[in-house]
Amino acid sequence: MSNFSVISSILDNDFYKFTMQNAVLKLFPSVKARYELINRGKHFFPKDFANIMKETINIMSDLKLSDKEKIFLEKSCPYLDSSYLNFLKEYQYNPKEVSISQIGENIKIRIEGLWYRTILWEVPLMAIISELYYKLIGAKCVPEDTIISSTKEKLIFYKKLEVKIGEYGTRRRFSYKVQNLVLKVLTEEKLPFFIGTSNVHFSHIFSINPIGTQGHEWIMFHAAKYGLNIADRIAMENWLNIYKGKLGIILSDTYTSSIFFKNFNKKLSNFFKGIRHDSGDPIIFIKKTIKHYKKLGINPLEKIIVFSDNLTPKKVAYISSFCKKKIIPFFGIGTNFTNDVGLPTMNLVIKMVETFFDKKWISVVKLSNVKEKSTGKKNMLILARKNLHL
Known part of the structure; x- marks a missing residue:
């Protein structure tokens, strides 16, 4: 299982992560961020899940944007300028920005670092969690x-x-x-x-x-x-x-x-x-x-x-x-x-929980149209709703 790898390209990520990364680099290069895994579906994770996941993300530190991938971005995304694409060419994942722990059947994941760096972690980590989970519980999908x-x-x-x-x-x-x-x-x-x-x-x-x-x-x-x-x-x-x-x-x-x-x-x-x-x-x-x-x-x-x-x-x-x-x-x-393969789907998210600027960490919240999708500390959510008269 130590050779398990689901991310083989730095571009195996959602497009908006790169467009946001570009905007953050240009406007907020010194801001830091913290993200956490939120287990909405109360899923239980099999033994050794955290350790195998750590091995998997360590492999990601070797990923780099290839020349062909850079040319593709230049042609298909002309609004991403050369300064950003040059940055992305040098970018590498740093697994030290991610901490993963497991107690019994529960896992905790936290990401911390400069926002423009840590912004790329969320989607590949979610994809790894999903694929690894099904693999470790021995779930067989339809042919x-x-x-x-x-x-x-x-x-x-x-x-x-x-x-x-x-x-x-x-x-x-x-x-x-x-x-x-x-x-x-x-x-x-x-x-x-x-x-x-x-x-x-x-x-x-x-x-x-x-x-x-x-x-x-x-x-x-x-x-x-x-x-x-x-x-x-x-x-x-x-x-x-x-x-x-x-x-x-x-x-x-x-x-x-x-x-x-x-x-x-x-x-x-x-x-x-x-x-x-x-x-x-x-x-x-x-x-x-x-x-x-x-x-x-x-x-x-x-x-x-x-x-x-x-x-x-x-x-x-x-x-x-x-x-x-x-x-x-x-x-x-x-x-x-x-993931329409005849198995129950997972209900997990990784969300930004705090941001650091002006020398202090500040909690962030999301107030969705549906309460179950809101994220943030309970007291902060109450305060936010009060401030917005919701």
Whole structure:
């Protein structure tokens, strides 16, 4: 088991991690961050899980961006400038930034270091946890043929719906092999409604554009630095300053959608192509979004909502039928593509919990549209809700 390795490329990560890393390097190079594993599903981990995981991440310190990968990024992501790509060429994972411990069947994972360095750990660690867990408990997934035919069936279904879909499943994949298999099916027919994958490594392998928005940590840091009430707005303005509208989808639920829309002023609503829905009732969110755009005199039919919250074909059908002739829906499908293998899926997240600037550590919180998805210390969550009148 000591040769177990699931991360073979530095690009085997979500696209938004690199775009956020670039922005953090440019705007907040001295800020530090702490992240922790949150075991929402109360999963029990097998014996030696932490030790095998440590061996696995130690191997990651050898990964480096290859010349071919750098050329791919230059061509497919022109908004990532040469200074950032030169930085990434020299970047290497430092396993000392990650501490993993196990007591009985519980594991603890903590990441700490400069934010621009530690930002890349979350997604590969989640992918390792998922693959290693299934391997160590001896879980057998359905045969490859079943995964291929199931993915093809979903594609036929999405084609009939006339919706645009992307693959967002790296962090909760059953295995690297399954994600590779699924993307092979998704890309081989060159279907116009498949818009790409959030995984930059697979984007390179299959010659497709990487896709993505931002993570909650981008806005959570802004809340710690500038205040909860204006975090969304300043985070959006900083994103615009870095990317000049090129990466035009913004995340909407770090401090609930109602707070987001208060920050989403006319200038920002015009500049950004659309918003991402990641928690709460999608229909209520669609109605709120349309109302917001109409109030500002903006045609919602020219704007996009990217849906990414635990999507299934049935859910996509339901949402897309409601969006018809109202607003443009895109769907980022994760677990249902990369871990639909006949086994229970895991419910884990790794979230930023503290950030360090102005000589002190500050706790950060996320107040999702759904309470179960909120993260942070209990007393800080109560205080945040009080401050925001939620």
